[in-house]
Amino acid sequence: MTAFGYRLPAMSSLLVWGLLWEIIGQLHLTFFVPPLSQVIITLVEIIGTPAFLKALRETAIAFLSGVAASVLIGIPVGILMGKNRLIDEILLPWVNIFLSAPLTALVPVLMVLFGFGMTSIIITTTLFAIWIIILNSRAGVLQINRSLVEMARSFGASPLDAFFKIYVWAALPEILGGVRIGVIRAVKGVIIGQLLISIVGFGALFELYSSNFLMGHFWAVLLVLFGMAFAISEFLGYLERRVAYYAASR
Amino acid sequence: MSQTDAATAPSSGPAPDSAVSVRNVSKNYGPVEALKNLSLEFPRGELTSLLGPSGCGKTTLLKIIAGLLQPSAGEIVIDGNTVTAPGPDRAFVFQDFALLPWASVIRNVAFGLELRGVARSEREAIAEKYIANVGLSGFENSYPHQLSGGMRQRVGLARALSVDAQVLLLDEPFSAVDEQNRRKFQEDLLELVRNENKTFIFVTHSIEEAVYVSDQIAILLPRPSRVSEIIRPSGFRNKGIENIRRDPEYLDIVDEIWASLRSYAE
Ligand SMILES: Nc1ncnc2c1ncn2[C@@H]1O[C@H](COP(=O)(O)OP(=O)(O)OP(=O)(O)O)[C@@H](O)[C@H]1O
Ligand SMILES: [Mg+2]
Numbered sequence: 001m002t003a004f005g006y007r008l009p010a011m012s013s014l015l016v017w018g019l020l021w022e023i024i025g026q027l028h029l030t031f032f033v034p035p036l037s038q039v040i041i042t043l044v045e046i047i048g049t050p051a052f053l054k055a056l057r058e059t060a061i062a063f064l065s066g067v068a069a070s071v072l073i074g075i076p077v078g079i080l081m082g083k084n085r086l087i088d089e090i091l092l093p094w095v096n097i098f099l100s101a102p103l104t105a106l107v108p109v110l111m112v113l114f115g116f117g118m119t120s121i122i123i124t125t126t127l128f129a130i131w132i133i134i135l136n137s138r139a140g141v142l143q144i145n146r147s148l149v150e151m152a153r154s155f156g157a158s159p160l161d162a163f164f165k166i167y168v169w170a171a172l173p174e175i176l177g178g179v180r181i182g183v184i185r186a187v188k189g190v191i192i193g194q195l196l197i198s199i200v201g202f203g204a205l206f207e208l209y210s211s212n213f214l215m216g217h218f219w220a221v222l223l224v225l226f227g228m229a230f231a232i233s234e235f236l237g238y239l240e241r242r243v244a245y246y247a248a249s250r
Numbered sequence: 251m252s253q254t255d256a257a258t259a260p261s262s263g264p265a266p267d268s269a270v271s272v273r274n275v276s277k278n279y280g281p282v283e284a285l286k287n288l289s290l291e292f293p294r295g296e297l298t299s300l301l302g303p304s305g306c307g308k309t310t311l312l313k314i315i316a317g318l319l320q321p322s323a324g325e326i327v328i329d330g331n332t333v334t335a336p337g338p339d340r341a342f343v344f345q346d347f348a349l350l351p352w353a354s355v356i357r358n359v360a361f362g363l364e365l366r367g368v369a370r371s372e373r374e375a376i377a378e379k380y381i382a383n384v385g386l387s388g389f390e391n392s393y394p395h396q397l398s399g400g401m402r403q404r405v406g407l408a409r410a411l412s413v414d415a416q417v418l419l420l421d422e423p424f425s426a427v428d429e430q431n432r433r434k435f436q437e438d439l440l441e442l443v444r445n446e447n448k449t450f451i452f453v454t455h456s457i458e459e460a461v462y463v464s465d466q467i468a469i470l471l472p473r474p475s476r477v478s479e480i481i482r483p484s485g486f487r488n489k490g491i492e493n494i495r496r497d498p499e500y501l502d503i504v505d506e507i508w509a510s511l512r513s514y515a516e
Contacts, residue, residue, distance in 0.1 A: 150318050151348035154336045155362040155413065165365075169352050246351035246395065 034216045043220035051205070056224075058201035062118060063190045066125025070182055074130045075175055078137025079167050088138070099131040103189070107196045121193035121200075128189025129182035136178025140171025173240065173247035180236040187229045269294035269417055269449035270315060275324035276474075277310055284310045286474030287324070292417075292466075297443045297450040299460035302470030303511065308453045309345060311470075312419050315451065316342050328417065338366065341415035343423045345453075347402045349394040355381065356390040358405050362413040373412075380408040384438075399426030404435075411442075417449045424459070432459075437491055439463050457507045461500055469510060479510060 018036055025035030046052045081088040081095075107124055114120040148170060152162050168175070194203025202221055209218040270292040277285040284307040292298045300308045313319040315326050317336040326333040328340075341362065349358050356377050357364070363373035381390055384404040394402055403426050410418055424432045440463055443450055454460050460467050461483055471478040486497035494500050 147344050147346050147348040148350065151342070151344060152365065154316050154318055154342040155365045156336060156338060157365050161365055243352065245393065
C-alpha cells in the first residue's frame with residue numbers, strides 16, 4: 001500500500017485503528033474502552049503473572065489438541081468423501097448441518113456426555129474447526145484432474161502412494177484454506193468452551209475481568225488472543241501462497 | 251505359449267511375434283458402445299498406429315491395454331498373460347500430459363521410478379538422460395506451468411521412456427507440438443523404434459503422421475468401433491528419412507486411407 005508516494009509498511013491500517021482507539025479512550029467516553037496505552041501497560045503487567053501463564057497453558061493445550069484433532073480427522077475424511085461417492089452421500093448432509101449449526105447450543109449436550117473437564121472443551125474446539133476443513137479437503141479432491149490419478153495408477157502407485165503423492169498435494173491449496181478458516185473458528189470454540197463448560201484458561205480470565213469491570217485487563221487478554229490467532233492465520237496464509245503457483249494451473 | 255508352435259510350424263514367412271494381443275474386446279460406457287468385438291495384434295518391436303475419427307474409441311482401447319479400464323468383454327494378452335491391471339511392462343503417455351504441477355520437470359520424469367522405489371540419485375540420473383533425449387536439458391528444475399504445451403508433452407514422453415517398459419502406449423503425443431517440432435519428433439520417434447527394441451502403440455489423428463512413423467496402421471471406424479483395415483507400409487522404410495514424404499508408396503497409402511476415412515469427416 002502507498003500513500004502520498006510513500007510505501008507504507010504492512011499492517012499500517014492497524015496503526016490508524018490503534019490511534020483511533022487511543023483517542024476514544026483518552027476522551028473517557030465509556031469505561032468499556034480504556035485507552036490503548038493503558039491496555040498495553042496492563043498487558044505488560046499481567047503477561048508474566050502465574051495466573052496468566054496458567055490460563056495461557058490451559059488455553060493452548062485445548063486449542064492445539066482441538067486443532068490437531070480437526071486436521072488429523074478432517075483432512076482424511078474430506079479426502080475420502082471426495083474420492084468415494086457412497087461415503088460422500090452418507091456424510092455430506094451432516095457436515096453441512098454441523099457447519100451452519102449453532103454449535104454453542106450443543107455445548108450443554110457435550111457437558112452431559114463428556115463431563116465438565118478438558119475433554120469437553122477440546123471436543124467443542126474440534127466441532128468448531130473440523131467441518132470447514134472437511135468441506136475444503138473434499139472440494140480440493142473433487143477438482144483433481146482425473147488423469148493425474150490414472151497416471152499414478154499406470155505407473156504402479158498403491159492406494160497409499162496415490163493418497164500421499166497425488167490427492168494430498170493436488171488438494172493442498174484448498175486444504176490449507178480450510179485449515180486457516182478452521183483455526184480461526186477454533187479460537188472461537190476454545191473460548192466458548194472455556195466460558196460455558198468449566199471456567200478455566202482465558203475464558204476464566206475474561207469472566208473474572210469483565211465481572212469485576214477490569215476492562216483494561218479484559219482488553220489486554222483479548223489483544224493477546226487476537227495476536228496469536230492473527231499470527232497463526234498469517235503463517236497458514238503464507239503456506240497457501242507457497243502453493244499458489246500451482247493452484248491456478250492444475 | 252504357442253510361440254514355439256508358431257516357430258516350428260511350416261509357414262510361408264516368419265510368423266509375426268505379437269507383443270500385445272487384443273482379443274474380441276468390447277467396451278460399453280452405459281448405453282454407449284465404445285468398442286465392439288475388436289481384435290488386433292501388435293507385433294513386437296514395431297510401431298502400430300491407431301487411426302480413426304474423433305470419439306471412435308482410441309483412448310479407450312489404449313487405456314484397456316494399459317489396464318486402467320476393464321473391458322466389458324474379451325481380453326488383452328501380453329506375453330501369454332491376461333492383463334487385469336497396470337504393470338511395469340507398459341508405460342503410458344497421456345493425451346493431456348498428466349504432469350504433477352507441484353513437481354519440477356526432473357521429479358515428474360522420475361515419478362514412475364519413484365513409485366517403483368528406485369533410489370533418488372539413481373532415478374534422477376536416469377531422468378536426466380531422458381530429459382536430454384527429448385531435448386529439455388536445462389529445464390530440469392522448471393515447473394510444468396513454466397513450460398509450453400509441446401514441452402510438457404515431452405516431459406510426459408520422457409517419463410514413459412525412463413521406466414524402460416517393453417510396451418509404450420502413446421495417446422496423441424505430438425498433438426500440442428508445432429509443425430516443425432512435430433516433424434523433428436516424428437524423426438526422433440523412428441530413431442527410437444529402431445534403437446530400442448520396444449513395442450509402440452501410437453494414437454494419432456494425422457494420416458500423414460501415421461503413414462510416416464508406422465510399421466502397421468490399424469484404421470478404426472466408429473459406432474461400434476472395429477478395425478476396418480490394417481495397412482503395413484514397408485517399401486519406403488529403408489530409403490532414408492528425408493525421402494519418405496516424396497515416396498510414391500507413401501503418397502498412395504495416404505490417399506488410400508483418406509479415401510476410406512473421408513466419409514466420416516464432418
Ligand atoms: N468415461 C466415459 N463415460 C462415458 N462415455 C465415455 C467415457 N469415455 C469415453 N466415452 C465415450 O466413448 C467413446 C470413445 O471415446 P474415446 O475417448 O476412447 O475416443 P477417442 O477415439 O480417443 O477420441 P479422440 O480422438 O477425440 O481422443 C466416445 O463416444 C466417448 O463419448
Ligand atoms: Mg482420445
